[in-house]
Amino acid sequence: MVLTKPALGEDVQLGMLHDVRSGQFFAGLSLWDNNVINAKQQVEGQQVQDPDFTYTTSLDDARVWAGLDLEGCLNLDLGITKATGWAMYLKDNTTNIYEARIDVSFRVARRIRRIPQNTLSLMQHQHNLDDPRFTHFVAEVVEGGSATLTFVQSCSSREEAKTVTSRLKTDIASFLVGIGTSFDVASQSETDAENLKISYSGAMAEEVIDMEHARVIARGMPTKLGRQLNTLSYTLLPISDLESSVRREVRAIDANLVAKVAAVLKAGSTAWTALTNLAEKDVFRISFPAIEKQIRNFQAAFAEAKTGFTASARRILPELRDGTTDYNTTSSELLAAAALFEQRTKLAEQFIAKKLTEELVLGETVASLLNDGFENRLGPFTTTSLAKTEAPRLLLSFGGASISRYQHPLQKELASTTLDSARSGSFDTRRSTADSEDDEDDDVEDEWFENQRTVANVREACAALRQQRLFAPPTVSFGVSSIEKAYRPVAGSGKMKRVKTIPGDIVLQQDGRLLIVTSLLPTAPAAPKLAIKDQLLTATWSRERSEAEELAIPTSGFTIRFRPLPNALKDGAFPRATPNEAFTEILCDAETTTVVIDKSNNGGVSLLDDCDYEVTLCVETPVGPSARSKCAVGRTLRLPSVASRMIDFYFNDKQRLSCQRRGATPWELYQTGGKDSLFLGLSVKAERRSTQEPFLDELAVRIVDVAAEFEPEIEAALTQDQDNTIVVVFAGTSGHGKSTEINAFISYLLGGEVDDPVRLMVIDDRGANQAQAVTQCVTCYRIRPLSPLFEGKTLLIVDTPGYGDTRGVERDAFVTAAMSEFFKTIGHVNAIIFTCRANEVRTTLLSPVSTYVFSLFARDVQGCLRTIYTFSDAGAPLARAALQELQWPVQNGEVEVNNAAFTIEIDNQNVDKLRDWWLMSVKGQYQVMQMLLRMPPVPTAQSAAVTKTRLTLEQKCKLVEKKILRTANDAQNLIARLDALANAVGAAPGDKILVIQDKSVEKPVPGGKATTLCLDCNWTCHKICAYSDNEEKKLCVAMTGDKCDQCKGRCHWTRHKNAQHIIVVEQFSEWVVPEDLIKLWNTNNNTLEGALLNAINTYLALQEELRDDILILAQMTEVLKSTALLHDPTALLGYIQTLILTARARGAPPEQLLQLTTAKNTLLLTLEVRKRGVQASVQSQVLLQVLGAVREEMHRRMKLQPRERATEEAKSCSLYNNLRECLPPEIQSKAPDPLKVKRVNWMGRTIAGALYPENLQAVVKLVQVVLKDGGVVAALAAAN
Structure with a gap:
């Protein structure tokens, strides 16, 4: 059997002996000496070209490229074979179950050395063939160089690993360009260099620092590998090829068996890596070291199991390859060992899954509490260190047996699995019920985070601690800890018992002790019971806390909170309370169960009558108060209103109150066809008369106390007291309901009801028509805080005279004088209210009011301006757009009222409708009062200065007007005399x-x-x-x-x-010319000029005075522009013009027309000065300049001797041209053209210039131009 295998970094040489059963070479043993091999070997050299190159994205792919089959990979993982040098990257060194990995490998094959087959039989070999350890020998080796760069980055998920792999591939491609390699990538990216690990596998070890260093190494690889002759792969031949009598039986292992063992081993390696990662998680490593220790213990047990399986596989695999052993028996043993390790791996996977779930639950819960500001008391803290505190500390504990146990039940299960159970296949990871009952702590299913009740307890404890933290004082701290044991109150014994905690227990750390107070934190008590008698509320409650609760967290007291509550169904038109009233608290000791709520614990103020009060209770403890109980609501009895008491007060003492008294207006009952009215008595407290012309010594301001005889023990605050006196100024056009609104507002403050027998009145508007104002002077009505609506404040209601009535502008001017006295009397103002009809769209009627307010008040009262629309109905008030056009700040605040029901008597036909209209009126007045209570005081000092400047400006305008008209007449006379002089001045005598x-x-x-x-x-x-x-x-x-x-x-x-x-x-x-003739001519000229000089001197003196007056007006106007709310006479000018036309149409007497014309001229002058500023005096300045120059020229000529004068008259004169050059551009453009000047023409002839008489005539025309269009004089003259 011929085998070709990768060398894996080993120095494999020709002739080396090998045992394929164990995969081992025998170092130092060879069939031939090197000199024999070198003599017989056949060498095939190869030309060094570009290296073989590949990149792989997994360890399995890298091994396949290196030439390892499944059995070779298994041998490498079991340690049967070793990988060194250039093959080191093929070892499984995974440190994270999710890794992005790329192996970039280079290989250069330089030569192949072999012993030819026909030479083998002829070669002599040593006597090693008889040794049974040897099965094969090396017959061929491939030599060259190989190296690999490995890039690894740990990831948190499989998806992230894919993404990072793609990015790594892109980045690595950038430095492989140009060395014969290529990647199929789209574009370059950037790698997270901080978490990237780069290693180098080669013949010589080399440390790679970073990506740039890897780039340098990669570019040098082709050259470096081209010089190496390391063994890359080898071919094995059986020994029987050398000696047919020597046979070694080598059995092939079943591929399925190899795959099974490899899969089990890989799963175990993956589980081992996961256990390592699990133990390194911050939640366990930092916060829960007990769980980390538990993981380490399980990992150690699993490592022992893995080592045992690896040892068995390393022993059994060679036996299987040996043909002398019983294959079935040996393979069964290997399968049993694999099954046992597979079962243990599954236990490890279960353990890992459980701990990942636990890590998720613990991490989310702890992080949520720490983000809320809880203290982190987790980690290596002991009970002793936790106990070192005096202030209370509430801790959410994650402790107990299920967290702190040293050995996990699955670890015991792993240790209890045996080879017998694996062989029988009877293994089951589930424990029996009996086992669970015998050992509660070791129950596999006894994980706290898998118990729904325990998880619910943890959530409830978190919610309870967060709730308690809302109420706890700053001295009480909250945190998260892991406590094993603490004391728990024992009900009925009054003692404490030290017990184990469970996850989710709330532990109180105080006075050196740790107490379990789960479910013992103070909770909301039952609502107190209320008893009502008159204006008193009595709240009663019981002590409900259990003995265990009191033993753990004793009650230190109770807190009663109460406040008035609006009730739309019962309050009707006169609500006593507003939404979101402030609470008042009453602190009681732990023994108190009843408290009476009255003015003694309400800031000295009696409870409101006919008003709902909500009352809540909470329990005070050392760790803070409990949540508040549900609200108990009670309603106080209704007391007679101030209005009804006033009415009774009048009828009980009618005779005395109706008597005339000096300095007072008596009470008066006025009975008409409508609703009867009771006019309250007024007592004059102060009066101030005008100090301004033409209203000198006329009554300007009156301060009166309203109903001073009623309940005199209630005192009014001083008008100078800004904190306790609210000053509100009402202004409005005559006939727009201002006086009625004030009466309705005062009636509301006094508690007037729709069904009262009479209406309370303050301002007497009987006999007034719609065209004339009721108010004749500035009247200040001082009203004491007679009802709770005043909130202890004295109200000073200022009623100003109306503007624009039929009495003309003289009364409007009086308002300015009266307000000037008002500012001298009252030192602050809170609000200035413009009252106008809601449907009024005519700006001509509203403009005088807004303009006068803008003119009378300084800019610091801008925020005090408010609007009340009277006669309001459904829909938006039409007057709003008109006021906005007049720049009145309606956005500051506006209230709509309709006081139609205020003076109408109730009858059976209109009772429901009238009550609805009354409710509308009262709601509007309520909004007005709420608005006033929120407005701060603003001093009137700046407004007083504005009014004083305005009065001075108006008086000065009247004087300047007369001077303007006078100077205009005098200027016409001067023009005529100048023209006469120009014609009279002749040439001098001619005999020489x-x-x-x-x-x-x-x-x-x-x-x-x-x-x-x-x-x-x-x-x-x-x-x-x-x-x-x-x-x-x-x-x-x-x-x-x-x-x-x-x-x-x-x-x-x-x-x-x-x-x-x-x-x-x-x-x-x-x-x-002879002297006597010259003297006679000169005497005649001097006589004419001397008479004219006197007239010019008189005119210039008056003109200089007028110029100075206009400059003063300009300065005063600038002051008003910078200090008044808005100084704009334009609107009033149109208003006065309308009054003039109306007066002429109805045949008004000449005196009234004269007043209106004077007012118009004053406004016109003010307007011109406002528009032009200091330029308003330009006309006077020009006239002074022109006539002054004429006067100087006449003086100069009159001083000349007769002969000199005669010579001078014959010369060209440049008087007019010089004056024209100095004129302002706007006048120069309209002046007559320049006169001709003396010059020499192109023919050399001298052209004479204009003489003195011609200059005088040009000056006359210039003066006429200035008077026609030159400033305020021209404007005023044109208007008249």
Whole structure:
């Protein structure tokens, strides 16, 4: 039988003896000496080319490529044969059951050495053929080089292993390019180098550091392997080929038997690897070392079983190949050993499956608790270390026999399996019931995580600990641990017994002891029983905890929690409580079982009447309170409302309350065809009169106490007390229900009901029409906290006069003055409420209110602005869009109310409808009060400054208006007189005589020469000077000391410079007009100009004053723009224009029209100043500039001597052109064109420029342009 096998790294030589039964070579024994072999051998050399290359993705594929058959693989796994050198990668060194593996192998076959068949019989051999150990000899060897790079990465699943293998294949392909190899890959990837293990199998051991190092090794392999002559494979011939008389019977083993043994061995190896991985899991290794030890013990037992099976297989397989043994008996023995190990492997697989399940349950449970903030007390913690604490600690324990046992029942089962049971086939992994009853701890089925009751207990314990942690104080800690034994309370004995724990036990660690408190944590008690008497609630409960509960976690007290609760079915239109009211707690000791709930434990405030109260109970313990009991609900009795008590108070003392008193308005019952009204008495506490013109000494602010005679023991907070006084300002257009809303709101606060005999009123609107406001001054109604709705706050309701009524803008202006006094009186405000009809869409009516509010208040009250829509019905209020157009911040908060039921009497026909409307009104008022209680106070200091600036601005505008109109008239007069002057100024007389005069002239200095010129005297002190440097002029001969001898004033030498010319005196002759004629002409001109100068001086003085006033207006406007909510006179201007047209249409008296016109002019002026800012004074500035220049020119000409004046008049004048160049661009573009100037044309002729009279006429036109379109003066003049 000829056999060809891989050398597996062994140094196999020709002639070596081999036993195929045991797979062994006999070192040192050969049929021939080397010199004989070398002489007789046949060598076939091969040319070294590219190496054979392959890559495999599993150990089985690698072995097939290496030439190992199934029996050869089995021999290698059993250790019958060894793999060394280049074949080391063929050994099973798996460390993880899920691995991504790629073996990249290179092989270079350099030569084949053999002994030819015809030579064998002729060769002499040593006398070794008689030894029965030898069956074959080596007749041929293939030599060369081989090496393999192995890439292995551990994975967590089979799917991950596939993915990683694909990625490894892609990455490895990148460094094999160019060395004769190729991979079928799509693209490159990146490998997780940190977890990748790379090894090298070759003739010489070599350590591979990383992927880059592997790349270097791979590229050097072809060259390196091409120089090696290691044995790659060999061929065996039977000894009988040499000597026919020597025969060795070698039996072939049944392939099925080999496959069976290999499969069993592989399954065992896989189980061994899984046990190793299992023991290394963090849950067991770190958190549960007892389970890790249990796994290690089982692994040791299984290792012993595996070693036993391997030894049996290594012994039996050679016997099977030996033809002298009984094949059937020997094969049966091997099958029995394989069956026994297969059964033990199945036990190991069961154990592994159980532990994986346990690891999953433990891992998820512990991780969930640790993520919730529980302490990690797992691992190598002893009971002693756990006991070192004084503060309570609640622990979820995973302990007990099923977790901490040293030997698992399956391990005992594994040890109890025998070869006899394997032969008989009677093995069963299930234990009998009797065995289970005899040894509870060893029961195979007794796994805690397989017991549904135990798993449920663990979940319940987790939920209980999480629940208790919600209520526990910070001193109580929570954690996870593994405790073997702890004390458990024994019911009826009052003692503790130390017992074993089970998984899911809750253990209390306190005062050095560990107590099992599973199912003993405080639980929610039964709801307390309530008894109601008047405004008192009495809560009663019983002590329900068992003796064991009290022994483990004693009760330290009870906590009663209560709060008012809204009840839509019983509260009706007047709910006493709001949703989500705050709880009040009462702490009781452990012996108390009854508590009375009244104002003594309610912050000194009596319980609300006619209101549901919910009461809950919880048990206090050292580990925190229990969950709260179910709510017990009781309702207090209804007490008479404040409104009903007020009505009774009035009728009981009607005579006294109805009497007139100084400084007070009496109570008054008003009976009409509708609902009777009771006007509450008002007591004046303070008044403030206006200090502003034209409303000087007129009543502006009044503060009154409402119903001061009723329950006087309830005191009002001071108006300056920002914490206890809520100030709310109501503003609105006349006739939009503002006063009615205030009355309805106060009635709600006092508890008014729909069926009260009378309506409570504060604001008296009797006799008022829809066009006029009820309120005449700013009235502040101070209301004491008479009902719980006030929450102890005093309410100051501010009713402002209405805007836009028929009394005109004078009363609107009064509001500004009155609010100025209000800000001086009240130091803060909480809310500013705009009341308007819900269906009002006309911005012309709403604009005055919003604009005045924006103008009166500073920006810091932006958050105080709120909206109330009166006369509201179904659907969104139409007024919202109009208010948004006016930039009113409706988004701050808005409430819809309808007070139609407030003044209507109930009768049988409308009772249900009226109650519905009443409920609608009360709900709206409730929303208003809730809104007010949440709003913080805002100081009024900045608003006071805004109002003061606004009043000053309005007064200043009226004065400026008169000045503007006056200056406009004066400007027209000046224009006429300037025009007259321009026409009157004529040419000078023309008769001339010859006159000779001396004149100073400049002459150039010869080239390269220097001269000394005095800058002050404009005179040449030294014609030719030796010093050309100005710093050396002190050395000039004209100087004596520091002074010049040639200057009349003895000028200092530093005032002398070098010049390029000298100044000399020469005589000139010319023809001139005689002096007497010039004087007469000059006298006439001076008379005209002198009269005009006086008028110009007067006008300029007034214009300068006007300019300064406009600048002041601009500064005040800038202040308002930066401080007021919104300073925009545009809206009011349209409103005033509408009033003017209406007044004219109905034939209003001239006085009213004059008021409206004055108001319009004031707003117009304010608007122009706001738009232009400091540029509003540009017109006045230009007029000052123009007329000032004219005045200066006239002064200059009048000061000239007659002859000089005559000469000047004949010259071209640039007065107008100079003025025009300095004009602002917006006026310059509209001014007359520039006048012609003196110049020389292209023919060399001189063209004369415009004379003085022409300039005056151009100035006249310029002034007319400025007055027509130049700023506030022009705008105001055009409007009038």
